Amino acid sequence: MTSRRAVLGTALGGTTLAALPAVAQAAAAGPAVDATATAPRPWKLRNRMDSGDAWSKFLREQDLLWRRMPTLWHEGPFLGDGRLGSMVYREPGVNAVRFTVQHGEVQDHRPELGSGWGTCRLPVGHLTLDPVGTITGVNWRLSLWNAELTGTITTDKGTLTLAALSRDGVLAARVTADGDEEVHWTFHPEEAISPRKISEAPPTDYVTNPPWTTLTTGDIEQVLQPLTGGGQTATAYRHSGDTLVLTVAHSHPSNTRAAEASLKKIQKVQKTGSYAALRGPHTRAWHAFYRKSFVSIPDERLQSFHWIQLYKVASASVAGGPPMATCGPWLEPTPWPAVWWNLNIQLEYWLIHGSNHLELDSLATTVRQNQEQLTANVPAAYRSDSAGVGRSSDMFANRTVGRPGTGAEVGDLTWALHNVWLSYRHTMDDRLLRDTVFPLLRRAVNYYLHFLQPGDDGKLHLPSTLSPEYPVVPPQDTNYDLALIRWGCTTLLESARRLGVDDPLVPRWQETLAKLTPYPVDANGFMIGADTPYAQSHRHYSHLLMVYPLYLVNWDQPEQRELIEKSVVHWHALTGAHRGYSYTGAASLYAMMGRGDTSLTYLKKFFDPTTRYPCRANTHYTEAGPVIETPLSASQSLHDMLCQSWGGVVRVFPAVPSAWQDVTLHDFRTQGAFLVSAARKGGTTRFIRIRSLAGEPLRLRHDLTGGQVRAVLDDGTPARTRTSTDGTLTIELAKGREVLLYAGERPDLVIEPVAPGERGAAWGLPQP
Template sequence: MELSRRGLMGGVVAGAALTALPAGAEAETSGYTTRIDWERFLGEQDLVWQRIPRAWYEGPFLGNGFLATAVYREPGANAVRFTVDHAKVQDHRPRFGNEWGVARLPVGRLLLTPVGRITGVDLRLDLWNAELRGKIVTDRGELAIKLFVHAEKSLLHLEVRPTSGERAVKLEFQALDALSPRTIREPPPATFPLNPKPVSRTVNGLTLVTQEMVAGGQTATAYRTRERHGRTDLLLSVEHSFPDRTAEAAVNTAITTAPAPEVLRQQHQRWWHRFYRKSFVSVPDALMQSFYWIQLYKLASGARREAPIMPTTGPWLEPTPWPSVWFNLNAQLEYWPVLASNHLELDPIPRTISQHQQILVDALRPEFQADSMGLRRSTDPTFQDAGFVGSPLHPSPDPEIGNLPWLLHNAWLHYRHSMDERILRDTVFPVLRRSTNYYLHFLRKGDDGRLHLLPTYSPEYGVAPDCNYDLALLRWSCRTLIESAKILKISDPLATRWQEVLDQLVEYPVDAGGFMIGAGVPFAKSHRHYSHLLAVYPLHEVTWEQPERRELIDRSLKHWLSFEGSLRGFTFTGAASIAAQMTRGDDALRYLREFVARFAQPNTMYFEAGPVIETPLSAAKSLQDMLIQGWGGLIRIFPAVPSVWQDVTIHDTRTEGAFLVSAVRRGGRTRFVRILSEAGQPCRVRTGIDGPLTVRGCSRWSVRDGVVELGLRRGQEALIHAKGERDFTIAPVRITAPGRRWGLPALPPGGSAVPVDISASFDNDGLSNEFTSRDGDFDGMGDTYPAAQLPQTGSVTDDGVLFEFHNGDEASRNNTVANGQTLAVPAGRYVKLHLLAAADTGNVEADGAVVYADGAVPARFRVTAWQQRPQFGESEPVATTLMHTPSGPVTRQVSIFHQSVELDAARELSAVTLPRTSGPRLHVFAITLEKPK
């Protein structure tokens, strides 16, 4: 239990007073109380697994910004995989591009193989202590496990305590080849020299695995296993060095000098306990509250100021076509939540820009390098890649030039939330000056007297002149440069040019649908990215607080979301943040819930063609936007709280101006707001508190049009509340919308649905994503289901029947083609066999069998072809509006059907034999058995 009382500083600030106090107002000095039982509160947010996770997007994950692990069942084996990854492990041959030459590289995996068959798990990811604990259950006993990745050292500790029947359990490390996971989509280039195989040796109980690199440098893994007191302790370390070959010595030292496991655990827990206490958020929605805290845990597991910028996968590397860092949205969204959550120590973006400016110069063609900088779309964490940033003056299919200014917007926000002028002076201003120069090369004055931008690329949509994405970034850049020069007291010769751009730049192209992609290019197709709306969010160049712009914002948002087909998770997190700016809390919550229902995985991870970490993190930012906003020099308290959230608490939430803000809402009313100024900046706050106000701790204050203006010195804080309010307690709020725990719950006890894990039999990939419709082949002609329109959350429920569903990494297999194979099922008595299935080139009517303990019985399988409507009385739980073909998507409905086969409940079922199909083939996506009622 944490119980503290902090005195608020009073006194009169030197200088002229703001205005006289309003009538009836008071100025006092007092305090507030925090009552947060951190261990109990975070324990309520823990993830729990009572079924074994099948993939990275279902299982526990741990890390420290560098070393990381994810836990799930080894595919096709009776074992549990603990991945071993490290954020610095990459190739260093930029001439081969980001997909191969500077891609993230795998390290290895630990395999825990029990003696008996795995029958279940009971695992808990303890957020407060950042540790995985629990047991793996087999038909021979149990394996109790404890796992943590040290918060500050490159050390992973795994403890396994077997019962007597599992004493012969095996724990082994498997090194993986240092080859880009891009192989999920295509083989490496024929001219690409492969890295040598890793080499392993064991000396005095310490195993060293060394991966030498063609480009120089090395990756090294060291581990030691000890048996003691009936348990096995494994300690493992990974390092990567380039161009030096020092990694092996580093991991050797890390293992041989490590203190005892309990000492490591205590160090680790102290770091995490300090981390969580830096801010607090509580909402009455259990699912969203847990989601938020898991994202903070995820950020601290994957990010550090001194760590590499996270690639698309975060530090957890899985098969992906995108094994590097993407800067046309991904990196920016990843780090937004660190600001309001008061965790600037997790943000590497300002440091990275500062350290690698020459690479940003070299990224441009030589004729631009004298005065400009640019950032390629996808690179390694130091901005290295092959080729040049696109240019409208050179032949290019996608002159995408806005990546650097958008990344600089993140650095600017870091400055605004810290008010650390060094970031502004040494990084933001000089680099933004050069990235803006790059834009200036492509401006032309039109016959209308306005400045127009040559055709540039709106991320993922297409090329257009006067591209709204770039017009927004250019306006923001010029405005920010002028403001920064004033702050830094710089008389810059380009200032008149920046002002000229602001005065003469063409207006944003709009049409009946709202913001267009650019001049002559309407927004006219389903598109996940909000690049054309960047002026609204996150740049706030066009805002809801401009009454003349409201209709345009509203129209643009509705038009964007009206096209289904390619909408993805971050579509809805972006929509939620835009709705929050519009003060529409109910809409914002609806968009967040749609993201959770359609896209969030059991462990809160997210995927498209592979793992992409930014979307759940951006959902945490959307929730922050609903509770507090600080753009435009105004702090807005609870600007978009949903009507069903009557109680909300925020504490030490960081805003622009380097303010730490706490606020409490009870019974649908804001009760008090506390503000601490770290930098002595002007403070304006819209509290939403009704009636006469009392301000304690600050004597210089006034109220104008519902906005409280405070004259706070550096280190001074104020408490604002309605006159007569006496309860200034900061504590968790009562849950009024209960929700399931994240993780994998057990099937309902005594429930009738028993999903059967048939993933080991999958032999067909019938899905493809919008990026490569040639991935997969459902019907033998290269046609596939569009993955974006299929269930993303690992399950499908139809008519009360739960099916497990696989819609994972690109190129992964997700269904079984019926060819007479026999599939084992959990032995038992059942009344029905439920299939999630579809036929390909025609309907299927064929005989298979159900296998009972006393013999097999023929069974008729009747399933409709995927392009038809149900022919055999099936239901249609999955239907799409598109079909992917080798030449691209076409508008056509394709379906997956729910069919059932009657069983004899008086006999014990042990297996199912699928029919042998060849002409039209039967594809089985899932099987669930139904128990008698």
Template sequence: MKRFLLFSIVAWYITASCFCQIDWKNFMSQQDMIWTRLPQTWYEAPFMGNGSMGTYICKEPGKNAIRVDVGNSMVHDHRTNDRGVYGRCRLLIGYFLLHPAGEIKSGDMRLDLWNAETTGCIRTTLGEIKLKAYVTSESPYIVVEAEATEGEKDFTWKFYPENTDSPRQLNAIQRNNKKHLKKGYVSNPASQLSVRNGVNYCWQPLLAGGGTATAWKEIRKNNTSILLISNAHSYPETDALQKVETALASLQTTDLPILQKAHRDWWHNYYPQSFVSLPDKKMENFYWAQMYKLASATRIGGGLLDNSGPWQVLTPWPNAWWNLNVQLSYWSVYASNRLELGMPLVNAIGSNLNNLINNVPEAYRKDAAALPVATDFNLIGETVNIPGTEKKAQVGNLPWICHNLWLQYRFSMDESILRNTIFPTLRRAINFYLPFLKEDKQEKLHLQRTFSPEYGIAEDCNYDIALLRWGCNTLLETTKILSIDDELIPRWKQVIEKLTDYPQDANGMMIGKDVPFSRSHRHYSHLLMFYPLYLLNAEQNGSKELMEKSVEHWHSLPGNILGYTYTGASSLYAAFGEGDKALEKLNGLFARTLRPNTMYMESGPVIETPLSGAQCIHDMLLQSWGGKIRVFPAIPSRWGDVQFQNLRTEGAFLVSASRKEGKTTGIRIKSLAGEPCILRTDMVNPIVKAGNVTLTPIGQGEYSLDLKKGETVVLTTAGGNIPMISPVDGKGQNFFGLQQAKK
């Protein structure tokens, strides 16, 4: 009995502590971005955020000054007479300029990811100014500490409010872009500056009511300065001013150590939720920059992952864009085991169903809902057109975002998300298709004309055919899980049985019936059936060849091959086990369009592309579609050593794995929900090294494990030892920022 108890204790210790030898502070220091010359733009600068407030720091172009931007993703216009991209858009706030006494000659900066802080030194003709800045994680502050040498002790700070008109309108004026210039646009009122009790205020009222308040105060002593900034937005109320006044009124320097400790503690708890280490250190740096970017841009209670995050600049895209951008931005949340970052999306969809209903024409609001291309955070946008007409009826956006919600459910197994949000929303989304399905003489159902994002109108549009098929299948599965006897079950079954096949030609997937893919196009919305829906997948004969033909043709037409064209192709190849091709396509993003701080621009900031690049890495390391956990399913041949810990899969499993010299040496799986566990691995003759679990072979490289909820199993090769997860060796570190290129 004592021997059994000792064995049990040892087994518990092994399963609980194996795969864990990480000095997080040191490891994350190797991921930092470093600037040996000063950045001058948004896409070069160090950036910080707490899920709603954000800032970036750079030298102001053309001026002898350092810019500290003020951003807040909650700041929107709310015009009731304009539901489109001008009336319901994000708005600019303003920025501070540090004006030194001397002329700026040089400078350096470092973005410390572990502490989510930027430090730097500005060198002028009269001395130096050392800076430290952060956006507090647990409170609404931007903090900038400055320490000057004697010659620079007279530097000053000044706030410059931005124009609060639509950034799309302002961008069009600046670029003389008549296409994006809205005639008859009425400007918001001018900003109002004031000072009370030693605190400075900027009030930016809106025509629609409410407004944005920024407050700041500088605490100065000798050659040191602490700039404290707070920002709030309110609508229709005007209490944002009261909020920032309350936030700053009593804040003193003695409070800063407490704020900073809470800030750092948040980040120190955030990163270890999962771990990934790669032999390609530039790719590893990129990956961890995206994990940092995710948590800087969104939190529970904060903003959605729209095109800009908290770092709004002049752009044609100052909204949430739903025909690809939001979907891609969230994908890496799920596998990285950072599901709390996905909840703002769940909450936005779940709490705004009425707005989704009002996005369809009035005649369809009884049982349908839709998402237009662009909305505000309350999902208010222009009315979606009716299929079957010459107008652009882009119907698939809501079903596609429901797929993201489905992933949130599958990776968490939280049935409340399924019952309260996914089912009522997806049911209405699919209902908007049903009146526009027509049966031909062969009893096949065809979809009337809809719009494939950014390409054109087509009958049997592949974007919609794939999402309609996935939606009906998912609704049927949901009714079984939740024991719902829905009157539409027979109709959903009929659609699945009779829906037409995907239109194809000699080049692979078409846009739709009679509409070939014949011009360069950045979107892969015509390929969703391969990824991320996996309706056509690696386990089906002929699907791989069709996917490869489609992707090769897509990339063969030059002119509009841009950032997420590469990340999309990378994930498509990974879905079919082609690791080398997946890496080749991801490297295309690095070669052509990735910016020094891992941001990305297409006429304006669009942060989804780098974030989707992190998902490409996940897809190479771990996949879990179709009820199977696939460990290292598309690993590039050059990645001999790879380590990851606590990546998450569908079914709510935490998976850790080690690969040495091109061979998988250990896998740990923990079940959080007690779902069926089927593992696919290239490990030769795996055995259970720890855990009271039976491993049953069920096919070539596939095994069933009888894991119960809360149980953990460790697998190794026969005679192998339990490997320890730790950073893998590789050449170089700190590849991002502005510095001399590493060789």
């Protein structure tokens, strides 16, 4: 007798390929857009966010404010430049203010001890600002527009007025004293040992790193930290007048280069003079950063949160820099002092695409620069054609991966490459596809292909692998891996066609798609794997990857909607293990269904202080230590409500909550390399403007109502369009051209912030 699981799985296996972007076809139908009406004149958006004053005013409303002293890292201001990071809070047990000094490139170099101890991130140290008097209060502002902390520290002796920023590897602070106060800085080196020591003892063969030494060159102080595994960390700092500057360098295998580099950096900064000289280029760079896109919603606190996440990700990542560890550049005591590849790193980077900030993509540059290491991570017998990465690694992706059949977690590189593929799809830069995505994905999928075996049912099956962190004996045919294999083979076929590559593995990829076993499904929806139901609460949604973010099984397939919905409902029905990204993941899943109100309900659970792991005062998040990916993924959930692009279709305002009557988007980047601008007023979409950056086919879904929909090019002529039976609009749009869509009479084409609706307190710490 055929089981329900087999029947449902077979249905999925038979429809998955047809649902993918490269083969989705829109049927021709009667036009729903007036393609013959002649526009009376060319049009142009009026962007009221085109001046520095407008941006300064808008972002000031999003700033974080402190009216009392933060006492923990997840309460305080934070600064960063993609490598060097600092958090500001009270020095524990001391009348002083701590400025942490940590760096994303500072790590140990003993891979034989594993990522938790041997190649982990290592602490650097912290500064303290030590007042003469007892601290009685603070008044601080973290300016997003200027990426600068400013404010005062009040003591019973007077006032300290401070300003601080982090740019180009330098932490700079200017502090002046009034009354009987004085400015005293102290640098405190920290032991170069894994922050994992808070949760476990070191391995038995662990040898501590040597103690640091100090060196003085003129008025520049240095702390030099040698490492047992080779290499050096060097911190150099100088306090002169009202300005302190500090830099950190790390070298490996050289034991001296970091000292030379940090000294030269401070000497170079010394020549520029004052804090103001450092501040000028710093603020100009940040002002240019924000102007690349604009989002405004009527929920003030959530809007502020979103802009803080853009500040945060730009402080934590830069292309060519280290990949974000679970804590970003702000290392604190944590069980996770490394890069985690089975969910964390993926969620960290999603928001850079829609927000039009691909310059932050250190994940793409990391995998491109470390292809040899990714190859070395698989067993020697497979290195000729395969690559992979284990669950956690250092900044160089140095972590071996086990073999299917041994219960190993195998698919993490493939999932990370989905992020890189998203970067390609949002830029349509064939160099990224040719040099990074295609060769590495080919190797990652090849590793799977070595182990797929035909079963008695004629289908290809995968030996036991681990569905990330689901606590059972690893099953065969895990949905996590089956989804990644399907996505990987399909993407390789699409990529080969795009690049004109006659790859000899094309028949193998096609055969795999045709014969791969269906997704295991039971009465509750998608299972973990063969004969392994989803039966206990789980924070990850690894078993649902085919739905989100891969969209292999999606809401455009009516026959799959019941299965999708009951799978998501069942995932959240088993409570106890859910964490912040469980809520943001559900929010994005419901956004795919077009259910904006439900999506917002789940997203707000992340901010609900009654939940076990809510978002914290400074928008950071903790589970026994810093976990940066969840707040960043919450911004992606917001993106998914406002604009989606998958299956070859751009969807504008697909899941806007009913409470958000007004919404503004400007230069939101989508797959196909389009920039979308749109305005919603009183619950009605007034216009959509789309600019093509690559000349790719434009297929669009919209909710324009109130009259005949017009599509007008930027020279005022009608665009050529056609509409499919499902309402998808196809528009001919050449590279560099723009099209405007509206219904009825042409509305005011204005980009501006929306009026606040739901008000909320500023992030930070209010007065008690």
